[in-house]
Amino acid sequence: MKSKLMIVAILAIVVISIIAAGCTTTNTGATATPTTQAQKTITVIDDRGKTLTVPYPAKRVVFLVENAMNTMYAVGGADDISGIGDIWMPQYKEDFFRAVDSNYNATQKVGYVNGAVDLEALAKANPDLVVLWSADWDDKDTKAIEETLHVPVYGVFLRNFSDIYEQHRDFAKIVGNEKRGQEVLDTMNATMKKVTDVTSAIPENEKPTVYWMWGDVYGTAGLHSSTNDMINAAGGVNVVSKWNNDTKYDEHPVLTMEAIQALNPDVIYMWYNPNLDPKDIMTGEDYKAWRNINAVKNGRVYELDNPFLDDSMTSRLPLVVMKIAKNINPDKFASLDLNKEYDAFFVSVYGVHYPGYAKA
Template sequence: MNEKIVGAMLACLIACTMFLAPVTYADKGKADKEKTVTIIDSLGNRVEIPYPVERVVNVNLFADEVIVALGGEDKLVGIDLIPLAEPEFYPTLQNKPSVGLHHFPSYEKIIALEPDVVIASNDLMFLPGFKEKMEAAGIKVVYLNLWDPGTYDFDVRNLGIILGEEKRAEEYLKFVHSYIRMVEDRVKDIPSGERVGVYWEFHFPYMTMAEGSPIDKLIKMAGGRNVFSMGGEEFQMPTIPGLPAGMEVSTGLAIRTVSQEAIIEANPQVIIGEFLPMSVMTKGIGKMIRGEPYQMSIGYTDNPDVNMLKSIRDEIMNRPGSSAIDAVRNERVYIFPFSMLQTSARWPVGLIYLAKMFYPDRFEDMDPEEFHAEWLEKWYGLEYKGVYVYPEL
């Protein structure tokens, strides 16, 4: 694959940096009196924000759907481009001003909207001077990491404070954890030596994530064993031509590169592939940046591109030597569209899918699509449609 394209895609899509400190609530009486509240974000920053917040700009790819679930759209005065490519899933965000792609937003557009708070993702850290420029304009920056199970509760509660929806945030988490507990209770007694071995190919061929990553945590929560929790070569971020001076793209995630030979030797029982189609990068994002209409062909849509998912699965299964891998021999290779269920704020839905894939007998009574439909109806007022895994369970 062309190095420039790979680098640009990685710069746009790889989330980085792990959770450093828990969220704490300021004393509500004090907050009401002083009209501010101090929160601790996913980077461990103590951020004093107005209470209540009136104007929010969101450039966090993973926060959009939680903001909608909590009913906080009215506070949004600016968004990133991605929701505009998903009009069926984000109907209430289509008239919001865009400040650009989430990893490369326009500082000037954000400042012109005069938000009280900008919600950013940890992977924005490589943008030079972002936090400093926002704060110089009197804008607070809160970093959240909503696709990591280790920070999820804290991040949702922080959003509840920012949006003035603390009660709904607690209701949301109660609903989420009722299903998470169900999965964990059913797999907790599986001996470590009997857990299903899983290889997760993240976004590019032979790229995976090791111990401590959000993906590794999901595999373990669903009762699986990440066959590359250790090992593999450290992923090297490619040089990206044309970056502004001083901009260094880096990632704190435990990303590893493995070989086909290593996968054959590890012999996983389940293989998960997660990819964003090249067309979204080369065509879709270009259109969005130019202000042209574009709708993703994956995820929540009446016309999902199932052939795209099938072709990715076929490529994995037909690699040299793949016929010796249990997952391939037993047809247990599954493909998720990137950032639709697993690497997104909807990862608890994805957890149900994983549990069903790993242990169909233990979860014979559980229908992932039924839970997903309940999630969509309860938190977004939407009916279930689209394709989120191939082949369907």
């Protein structure tokens, strides 16, 4: 009797197990969805040529290079920024950042300690992507971030117009705003075309030669640089193209005073320098050696005097080219109203007016 009961119990257990297994198999096949979905990813290639696998859409991006953060604002990614690095000349920029990013003040700030990224502050931002300035796959900050926080690092190193435009495509893709990214590029192209439609018709022998003056004065823009592209687009000729020295192809060649005098540029264009103005170059006691250069003799020394507005490594690149073109080819752009162009561009790209940053 006991053996019969035992057999019945075993059979009952087997039947129940089969039924349960069948139900489980049926349910799994019907839903085909795990309780927690795997994070989607996409691949992008940074300016160093490094292929990165990035969470998609990225929701926590840390920018240790502010030019690129401007691009993220343009493509609609303000809410996806979880950390912000040091800002150069913040007094010129932070009003704008606050206008386009309501979280700017509260966003985790990430600085540098002893010349290296503050990894502790960076970890607090809990990034799924870090963006920094770098030309080298294995620079110390990239390695430290990847090895310590196991987060992909997008290296920014802009050498030409194409790099700047590609950055917009990448960041729009990373945050899932491809349509917005294309709208920004369309505005940039339309603004640039207002300049190049005019400058492309200027005969080569009528274009002024331009010496670009970086902050170190004797350092200039080489032929393989985005600044060289700006000079060309604005209807000028980079004067180092006439220099018989192979370093002219470097991004940042350094000339001697004798070389600059021999090249005798028609225009000197200065990048923003808090310690030096065009007037200093033309009349300063320390710059007497420049007095016989055509640009100085004719009062044709100009400056990109606003480190925010004139940041050519952002969406505002066409506005910078427009300003340069109006300075170096004034007769061709006499009717161009820069203030009107600035405002229209800011409304289209950032959704605020310029100046003042009132919501559009």
